[in-house]
Amino acid sequence: MAEGTQPLPTPVASGSPAAAASPATAAIRVRDFNLWYGDFQALFNVGIDVTQGKVTSLIGPSGCGKSTLLRSINRINERLGYVRTTGNIELLGQNILAPGVELTPLRRAVGMVFQRPNPLPLSIRDNVLFAYRLSKGGKTDRAEEEQVIQQALEEVLLWDQVKDRLKSSATALSLEEQQKLCIARLLPIKPSVLLMDEPCSALDPKATRAVEELIWKLRGDYSILIVTHNMAQARRASDECIFMLMGEVVEHNATGEMFVTPKHQKTADYIEGRFG
Amino acid sequence: MKNQTVDPRRAAAAPRSGGEGAAAGASSNEAARFTATSLDQRNARTERGFHTLFLAMSIVLILPVLAILSLLITKGAPAFSWEFFTEPPRAQFTEGGIFPALVGTLWLVIVALLASVPLGVAAAIYLSEYAKDNALTRLINLAIINLAGVPSIVHALFGLGAFVLFFDFGTSILAASLTLAIMTLPVVIVSTRETLQAVPQSFRMACWSLGATRWQTIRKVVLPNSISGILTGVILEVSRTVGETAPVMFTGAVLFTPFLPQGVLDETMAMSLHLYMIATVIPDVPPEVPYGVALSLILMVLILNSASIGFRVYLRGKKKW
Incomplete structure (x- = not known):
């Protein structure tokens, strides 16, 4: 299984033409991907590349399939039972839709952050260690755990606030802290990709800012795909931007370019707020 | 008591809800805007009626329990003794x-x-x-x-x-x-x-x-x-x-x-x-x-x-x- 990705050199500043990623640097490659919920087709021939070590944002109006696409990448959609797909999704060169792909290691490699912070109803400590302990089959020693906790919480800039109350309940934290904790609990199992489904939409502007800064800090070590409704957020906190409409990818470009000179009329209309 | 806190909001919402309320809201001037219209009064009466009804039903519910318990205690307690439970x-x-x-x-x-x-x-x-x-x-x-x-x-x-x-x-x-x-x-x-x-x-x-x-x-x-x-x-x-x-x-x-x-x-x-x-x-x-x-x-x-x-x-x- 892929251990964490190599940190890339300092990512190129947004605005550079990095849209068409070469296969070597694509963390996620989606090709000809169609998805049906029962009889309803939600995604049409989707093809995207998510560049390794970059933040890519998925924008588009509600119901355009952004979240569906995101949830296909860790295959959490499948629990619904009536979902059908065709096409390919490659994660670090491996097709995750191939038969024989085990979901547990896949989900360890693909961390997911949800719209509403959802720390488990356990202590802060147990939250951070949850996935780590599962990945070790429950055999972890105390010293190792302490180190893992500190490292993960430091990485999400939460260590100083919570180091004295690791045993208190995670659900008592503020929403901002909860969301950071939800990111922190992914890190000990060294995912290569982080999927974020509107990670800031339940947060106030200050907390949004803080989480965005955190996302920006994590880029490089992780390839990050964010679904967002917030144009300003897509603009300031992503390297590349993908615009989707009615289940199709309309445009994929470097964020700077997309917001300044969108290639498609529909993209222009959307980012200027004329619909959606 | 409760109605006082609820009514102003109702009155303000009335113009949007259409019908009688809309007419009343549109014709009244600024000062009269937050007073109860006849629709509000009717709503308040219905509200009180149902409140009382549900409360009464809940009380009726506990009556049999109390009746059974008191009957059993008054009639049954004399039978209790150490021997009653151990023999x-x-x-x-x-x-x-x-x-x-x-x-x-x-x-x-x-x-x-x-x-x-x-x-x-x-x-x-x-x-x-x-x-x-x-x-x-x-x-x-x-x-x-x-x-x-x-x-x-x-x-x-x-x-x-x-x-x-x-x-x-x-x-x-x-x-x-x-x-x-x-x-x-x-x-x-x-x-x-x-x-x-x-x-x-x-x-x-x-x-x-x-x-x-x-x-x-x-x-x-x-x-x-x-x-x-x-x-x-x-x-x-x-x-x-x-x-x-x-x-x-x-x-x-x-x-x-x-x-x-x-x-x-x-x-x-x-x-x-x-x-x-x-x-x-x-x-x-x-x-x-x-x-x-x-x-x-x-x-x-x-x-x-x-x-x-x-x-x-x-x-x-x-x-x-």
Whole structure:
């Protein structure tokens, strides 16, 4: 299984033409991907590349399939039972839709952050260690755990606030802290990709800012795909931007370019707020 | 009182709701905007009416409980004595106590719980966490609903045929308890399933997305957060099991045995059957004795329940969302 990705050199500043990623640097490659919920087709021939070590944002109006696409990448959609797909999704060169792909290691490699912070109803400590302990089959020693906790919480800039109350309940934290904790609990199992489904939409502007800064800090070590409704957020906190409409990818470009000179009329209309 | 705080908002909302309110809102000037219109007054009257109705119904609900308790206490308490709880019946049930029945009912309840709780909880976990919505699941649900609707005397006959005769347990605690277990299984399954489904889906999503299997999710997150609800189902089951007469009458309970049960294959006395017999069949029983037995039956339910209620309160204190 892929251990964490190599940190890339300092990512190129947004605005550079990095849209068409070469296969070597694509963390996620989606090709000809169609998805049906029962009889309803939600995604049409989707093809995207998510560049390794970059933040890519998925924008588009509600119901355009952004979240569906995101949830296909860790295959959490499948629990619904009536979902059908065709096409390919490659994660670090491996097709995750191939038969024989085990979901547990896949989900360890693909961390997911949800719209509403959802720390488990356990202590802060147990939250951070949850996935780590599962990945070790429950055999972890105390010293190792302490180190893992500190490292993960430091990485999400939460260590100083919570180091004295690791045993208190995670659900008592503020929403901002909860969301950071939800990111922190992914890190000990060294995912290569982080999927974020509107990670800031339940947060106030200050907390949004803080989480965005955190996302920006994590880029490089992780390839990050964010679904967002917030144009300003897509603009300031992503390297590349993908615009989707009615289940199709309309445009994929470097964020700077997309917001300044969108290639498609529909993209222009959307980012200027004329619909959606 | 309440109306004063609600009315202004209503009045302000009235113009948007159309009809009479809209006309009134449009014609009134700025100052009169937050006063009650005739529509508001009518709404307020209806509101008060329903409030009173529902309150009255709730009070009516507790009256029978109070009546039963006070009747049992006034008539039954004189029968209570140390001997009443520690002695077997003597002299054709006119003297002595209810000790063997008390012990027998405890046996029945505990063995029934041991059989039905693991089975019911496991079934509920399957239905809530694993089952897809397919023909099999629908069939199971149908079976549960029907099982809950079967009259207890039918369960009794089934228990007689299946456990006493076919499996050859004889009239025994085992046969009676299994009959009770089957009878109360739907209660455990339904209440457990509802509790499990009350655990927020976001917890499961979080667990799955962290690479936990379904069982790990259930074990670490779902069950710890639903244990108090599961206990509620168990409490309901205990109450029902203690009081049932018909299922034990044919399968394991006897009118009188001087011996305490030594194992699950012994037959036993039971409180419910004892009460039924001394109240209707046995002549010359002092009048306070049946009430005393009934009161002890209720006290027994209360004691068994309060143990699990206490445990539940303790667990709820640890609930973390």
